[in-house]
Amino acid sequence: MATQEDNLKDIIGHAKEYGFVFPSSEIYDGLSATYDYGQLGAELKNNIKEYWWKAMVHMHENIVGLDAAIFMAPQTWKASGHVDAFNDPLIDNKDSKKRYRADVLVEDHIEKIRAKIDKDVAKGLKRFGDDFNEAEFRATNPNVLRRQKQIDEIEDRMRDALENERLDDMKQLIEDLEIACPLSGSKNWTDVKQFNLMFSTELGSVSGESAKIYLRPETAQGIFVNYLNVQKSGRMKIPFGIAQIGKAFRNEIVARQFIFRMREFEQMEMQFFVRPGEEMKWYEYWKEFRMTWHNALGFDQNAYRFHDHIKLAHYANAAADIEFKFPMGFKELEGIHSRTDFDLKQHEEHSGKKLRYFDPEINESYVPYVVETSIGLDRMFLAVLSQSYTSETLEDGSNRIVLSIPPALAPYKVAVMPLTKKDGLPEKARAIIDDLKIDFNCQYDEKDSIGKRYRRQDAIGTPYAVTVDHQTLEDNTVTIRDRDTMEQERVAIEELPRIIDAKVSMRKLLKK
Ligand code: ATP
Helix, strand or coil, X not given: CCCHHHHHHHHHHHHXXXXXXXXXXXXXXXXXXXXXXXHHHHHHHHHHHHHHHHHHHHCCCCEEEECCCCECCCHHHHHCCHHHHCEEEEEEECCCCCEEEHHHHHHHHHHHHHHHHHHHHHHHHHHHHHHCCHHHHXXXXXXXXXXXXXXXXXXXXXXXXXXXXXXXXXXXXXXXXXXXXXXXXXXXXXXXXXXXXXXXXXXCCCCCHHHEEEECCCCHHHHHHCHHHHHHHCCCCCCEEEEXXXXXXXXXXXXXXXXXXXXXXXXXXXXXXXCCCCHHHHHHHHHHHHHHHHHCCCCCHHHEEEEECCCCCCCCCEEEEEEEEECXXXXXXXXXXXXXXXXXXXXXXXXXXXXXXXXXXXXXEECCEEEEEEEEHHHHHHHHHHHHEEEEECCCCCEEEEECCCHHHCCCCEEEEECCCXXXXXXXXXXXXXXXXXXXXXXXXXXXXXXXXHXXXXXXXXXXXXXXXXXXXXXCEEEEEECCCCCEEEEEHHHHHXXXXXXXXXXXXXXX
C-alpha cells in the first residue's frame, strides 16, 4: 500500500509535470520553502480566490473588500504585538542538527496517541458491526479513556509552559515524553529558544533602527488600520466586515511539506466588526459559515474537523481551526478567531487616533470587537489538489490519473479537440472555441490519439472534452465527454454553453 508520504510525493510530481507548482528559481536549484505557481496553478489559485471573494464579499451586503500595501508603518507591528510576541519556540537536535518547533514535536506526539484511539475504535467497529455505538465506546472504553487522559495531561502541560513562557518546562515535557528526532532517532536536545518570525528590511537609503520596516506577517493589520476609512467612506453600520486577499511573509523555521508551510504565502482574511458582547454569536456564525463553504466543494466531509485552540494567541478570547486531512495528516487549514477589541485598542494607543464607532441603535460609542476568518490560499490549493488527485484502475486494466477538481475551480472548463488534423475539423473546433472562450477557459488540443488527449485532460482536471468529427460538419453536433463518468453524449453545438455552464458555474457552490 502507498504511504501518505508517497502520496504527497506523487502530488508534488504531478503538480510540477502539468504546470501547477514549480520550485521557485529552480534553475538555481530552488529557494527553500518558496514555490511558483505555473500556468494551471495560477488558474486554480484565481478560481479559489474568486470562490472565496464571492462567498464572503459579494454574498454579504455588509462585507466589503480591501487591498492594502504589504509595507506598513513599523509602529503597526509594535501595536499588534508581533515585534514582541510573534515567536516560535524552537529546539535543535544535537545529533542531526535539525531544528524543530517544540510545540509541533509535542503535537505530533499527541497525534500518534490519537491514531491509537482511532485504531481501537476501528477494531470495535469491526467486532460489533452495525451494533457498534462509537460515541458510547469513546466515552467508556478503558483503553480510550486512558489514552484521552494522557492527551489531556500533555495538552495542559504544554499550554501552561507556552502561556507562561516557561521554556524549560517545554523542554522537560519533550524529554518526559521521550520524543526522539525523526531524523537521527536521538533524544539529545538543546534548550528551547524563542525566535521572531518577521522578515525585516530597510526603507529607502537610510539604514538604522528607525528605517527598519517589516514584510507583513499577516494581512489582518492592513484591515485594522483602515477600519475607520472604510467605515466612514462606505457608510458601514455594525456589524460589518472587511475582506482582503494578499501576500504574507514569515521566516518559518520548520518550512517543509510543499506549499503547506512557506516563507511567502497568501492569505484570505476577513475581519468582522461587531458590538461588544455579541462576538460569541458571530464567532459561532462564522465557524458554521466557513465549514459550509468548505463542504459545498463536495469533498469527503470526514476530511474536515474543528480543533479548538489550547493556547490562545495574545489577542483572542476564543479560537478554532478548521483542520483538513492533508496527505501528511490532519493539519490547520483555516483559523476562526474572536480577537476582542485588542487590535483596535492597541492601534488607538499607539497612534493616538480614536478608532471608535458610534452605534445609533444604542446611542453609544465603543471600540468594536472583531471576529476573524483567516485561510491560507496555498493550503487551500493543496487541500483541493490532494483531495482531487485520484489514481483509478479502469475496466480494461489500464490506469488513469484524474484530478477530480470541483468543476467551478478547474483551470480549464472544456477542451475542444478535432478528431483529425484535416478535412476542416481543426477550423470547426477553433470556431467552437471562439464562441465558448468568452465564458469559459478553453483548451484546444489536436496532438496524439483521442484516448491520449482525454487522459491529458483528466490529469489536469478539465470537466468536459468536446470532440469535433466528420458528422459535426454535416449536422453541427459534437460529442461531449464527462471527466468523472467518462460517458460521452452527442449534442448540438448550440447546446454547449448551457451544458457546460450548468456544471462549472459557481452558482451551485454559492447557493449552499
Ligand atoms: P500554523 O500553526 O500552521 O503555523 P498559524 O496558526 O500560525 O498556522 P495563522 O496565523 O492563524 O496561522 O494564519 C492563518 C492561516 O494562514 C493559516 O490557517 C494557514 O492556512 C495560513 N498560513 C499560516 N502560515 C502559513 C505558511 N507559512 N505557509 C502557508 N500558509 C500559512
